Amino acid sequence: MPADDFSLSDDDLVRLRAALRGYTVDAVVEAIGDEGQAALGRNHAVAAQRALGRRDDPIAALTRLFILQDAVPDGVARQALPLEALLAAGVLEHDGDQWRAVVDIRPYGSPDDGADGWLVSDHAATLDTARGAPREDHVLGVSPASTTLAQLTIRHPIGRALDLGTGCGVQSLHLARHAQSIVATDLNPRALRLADLGLRLSGVSAELRLGSLYEPAGNDPYDLIVTNPPFVMSPPSSARLTYREGDFTADGLMRAVVTGAVDHLAPGGVLHVLGNWAHVAGGPWDERLGNWITDTGCDALVIQREVLDPYEYVEIWLADAGLAGTPGYKQAYETWLDYFDHLGITGIGMGWITLVNAAREVPDVRIEDWPHAVEQPVGPALAAHFDAIDPAHWRDDKVLDYAWRLADDVVQETLGAPGAEDPTHIVLRQQRGLRRAIEVDTALGGALGACDGDLTLREILGAIAQLLDVPANDLVADVLPRFRPLVADAWFATT
């Protein structure tokens, strides 16, 4: 019987790493083609299988075994891998006189920060529309949510990082680029075993700890906590999937992650959470989240990227569990909707929560909807937001007496009837970061347009007041409250 603990001796690890040396992202894409790669992204293997054709070299063998979930003949597999060691560790198994992989091992490379290596996870459960629920302790591979979390993470050089709910370890691979030490936790022992194999293969050292939420975090504070926790809000059931749902009611797990962080953050420490939250009848969603955050005393930026109605949400997650097309589908759908009705959940928000333990007397909390395209990775834009919070809190006279310079990426768009002398709308738009846009009137647009770092805002408003023939004080009272929030939104150059 294979050990199923996925643990390899140091010698076997070295042999496996040597076997995987040419098994890179580029080599796999080259072997399966762009269309094969795109089809895999849609969870279909046929395009990649056809691209590989009759190839039986090691890259083809590794791709078939570990990504396409195909069996490979003994002679071909033997050229590619140390088979007996992998059989003993439970990574491979016999299928007649062929070999199959029990888990997915694939190369990983990020153009954003250069993180690279190999990650080990369970096989995608619904490849080629395969039916059947994933095992309860299924370990997810890299998902779009993993990539989004990696891209929104502020990557300053730091000391200690916590990867909460590490899964296959993908966030730790990124954290290794800028953190001196990493603690990676998970409730699922199988996740820790697979993450351990992937991280060791990738030469990343992380301390792996078993336990729920902050339980295994210990007493030493962290400079950065990243998590993409099991945020799916589903009815209580015995068949929960650990990678996506916990035992909490509605978004209780998200709340626990947010409210619990501050006890584990060093001064200035940052928490990034990607997840879902409930829109509950009778109360605005941002107020609910605001209440979670107020208790922490941290600065915060919450960006809601998407809102789903309950039907869309249930359909997505029933399909994810492999239930589409099964006899129990309709009943499961109804049960889920009844659960939402019972809790008064009318919609589900999806987005990003970032907290900074700035210990500010009055924390700066921004909660907003921003469903539009952003520049990725967006982490630097989030960092710029938190950097700009101090000036955004300056007294009015300090804001007025500073010579602001509009950031270089801001452009102006005008809209109006063809041939009209004046535009009906003037919009300023950032080309970078969160790519925010604001509509401006003559006064605010004129003031921003004149912010080139030479004149103070007070001088600019004085000159505009003369042009418009209005009292300068009135113009200040009109423009300043609209100007001030732009400071924290990175509309101005910081140098």
Ligand SMILES: C[S@@+](CC[C@H](N)C(=O)[O-])C[C@H]1O[C@@H](n2cnc3c(N)ncnc32)[C@H](O)[C@@H]1O
């Ligand atoms: C959606 S996966 C995210 C995996 C990985 N961090 C990523 O970015 O792809 C959530 C992970 O949280 C783990 N998990 C579930 N409940 C947990 C809990 N109460 N405490 C810590 N981790 C938990 C799951 O086992 C799973 O590995």
